[in-house]
Amino acid sequence: MRRRVLRNAVLAVVLVGALQAERARAETGYEAWLRYAPVEPAARQKYATLPASIVVLGDSAVLAAAQREVVHGVKGMLGRTLRTAQGPPQEKSIVLGTFASVEAVAPEFHPRNDSQDDGFWLTTGKIHGVDCFIIASPTESGVLYGAFALLSKIARNESIAALDEVQQPYAPIRWADQWDNLDGRIERGYGGRSIFFENGTVRADLSRVADYARLLASVGINGCAINNVNADPRLLEDSFLPQLVRIADVFRPWGVRMSLAVDLSSPKLIGGLDTFDPLDSRVGEWWRKKVDQIYQRIPDFGGFVVKADSEGQMGPSTYGRTPADAANVIARALKPHGGVVFYRAFVYNHHLDWREPKNDRAKAAYDNFHPLDGKFADNVIIQIKHGPIDFQAREPVSPLFGALEKTNEAIELQVTQEYTGQQRHLCFLPPMWKEVLDFDLHSGSDGTPVKELVSGKTFHRPVGGFVGVINVGMDANWLGHPLAMANLYGFGRLAWDSNLSPKTIAEEWTQLTFGNDPAAVRIIEDMQLASWRIYESYTGPLGAQTLTDILGSHYGPGVESSERNDWGQWHRADHEGIGMDRSVATGTGYAGQYRASVAKVFESVETTPDELLLFFHHVPYTLVLHSGNTVIQHIYDSHYEGAERAADYVRQWQSLKGHVDEERYAAVLARLEYQAGHAIVWRDAICNWFLRTSGIPDAKSRVGNYPGRIEAEAMQLQGYVPVDVVPWENASRGQAIECRRQQGCAASFRFAGSAGPYEIDVRYFDQNNGQSKFQISVSDHVVNEWVANDHLPATKIGGDSSTRRRITGLALHPGDEIRIEGMPDGEEHAPLDYVEVHRSEE
């Protein structure tokens, strides 16, 4: 009897163990590109020479993290448990150490002088007479980056036989910004709630913060500002400091310096002063004391990010002072500790009069900062968004990059897809970033691409580099869409090596994230590489910016939301033409902010590239582009083509069934199916708006003609009532139906086609303030039912909430009654837009 109890207990332990192992293997996307999945047996032989032991020279949290990482990675990929030791190797070993520490035990070791700062050298050699794999760097962080690089090679089945490789970061600044609020929400975050904060305090459990820092370190990111640039001053209160210390402690082993976004008016808001005038000595003193206090507890604190005089944030203009006055007072406080100030160039007037044709928000950053060149302290970095407006699907490069010669700068790129599909649409951004980074601004001479300007190479600046607005959250896969993590990876890789091609980045990421199956790598890489242009083609063509609802979610279509208001994101479309005239000759003069040779290209319609035409010029719809198409026909064609390409993603992904794990296969498929449906919402909204506004029909007769579409308001309605949708273009024919009675409603019609196999798309609206239920039947047989419980950014019917349900494999006969029953819930009234019936392809 006792034996049996024991046996059962053992069995239970084994079972629990097996279950845990199974769970650990479940592919939620949490591991991102650090999965360390077992290397395919065929490739394993390549790593036979890898030593069985690993030693670390020195005693530090960063080196210990590097050692643990290699042990963990090798165990996962090769199934071997490395012996660990400290101090000089006694047997053939992987050796981790700074140049100084390796030289101390092996005087014959000569560091390569092309490896500096956080650069590293992966090499082989003898130490104490034993053969070693050496991962060395001038800095401890560099050793950590080298460890990740070695593991990445193994994961991608690269040979490590004759290892002798130096990698050098492109720029010293490689930072992440998070826009997290103390209450746990994230501004423009699409991957769940904050990993840092909840209910006004720092979370008790910071294990995800540690895992985030590890991800950042694995691509060489060395700093992170943890809170929203619309900053909450409470973070600077004395009582909050112990909580910040906890986060900095968790970041430290990964070489990530914690920093904070600050409100410039803090001396007044929380400091007890009656002013925050940067030139008032009491204000300078307040910042000095505050900074000293922080460094006492967080010696590797990174510094501050400042958003001032922008979108309601207070700034130096209150006292007639300049951004340089404001930045310098904080910089002085940080200087003795090695901290920096990131002062954002996103300073503009959001109360611009739209009736004045010379007004232009795009000019603001240059106008505000160019006159101050040379006035900033040398630990101030001007953080400049990549374009002059605001992370649109297409913008020209900000001219400010080329206009600061005596000031440090950093480029701000947005990983979180605010205007590029919010991680519900696939949009791999490195191809866009690469175009920006390679753009030659001709600053003084040829050969001054943005990447060299921001990294300080062109004008020999002491610091500079890259800032990514990331906004990961508590979602299992960090950003909400498993494929979106390629943007975080790509940001880090480009900051580390701006010369990498988007193709290389996509390939590396795919191999690390999904394994080395050639079919999977090829298809995922293709999808990623095409995705930015596809997204652009159905949302905002020819540089007209993302034609989204700029007053709300920045997500679905909203062509007119940018017009006739003070925000300055105007595209000025009217019944004759579209575009902002930003030329010097007849427009706002923005083009003249570029150096002469670049300005010349943008000044005229003839030389401006098609993809930026409407950013720089107001042209008639009938203007013929370089492509040979008219502007209006291009708008129609690109939206149709874009929507078709989005539908192709679904087929491409389906071809990978069995090539990628079930969990991520299903998660990605769901997002792609949604995207294909939403691309049609975009297509129809934009095309119909331009058709009505221009009066020029689509030469291919598609716009306004939808074969197989039955409007909901034209169906037989029981309880349902027609409603107007605002703006009208966001629903088919401007109308939908809603059910405002508790017992539910129905809409039906008779199928009029010939007998055969069909699929039905039901276009409905899924708000986030209710979970309506739908049921569809064909001649009294229920063929599908679902709950509208997606998490779209919408509390009303319209372009943000419009989505579709596709029902396939139906056999229909003439006269069949197709009936949809809707059951409202909360504020959501089981809203329907239309149904499309299409003959199945097979």
Ligand code: GCW
């Ligand atoms: O793009 C806009 C966003 C704001 C953001 C601002 C900024 C943090 O819509 O949400 O505020 O940019 O960059 O400061």
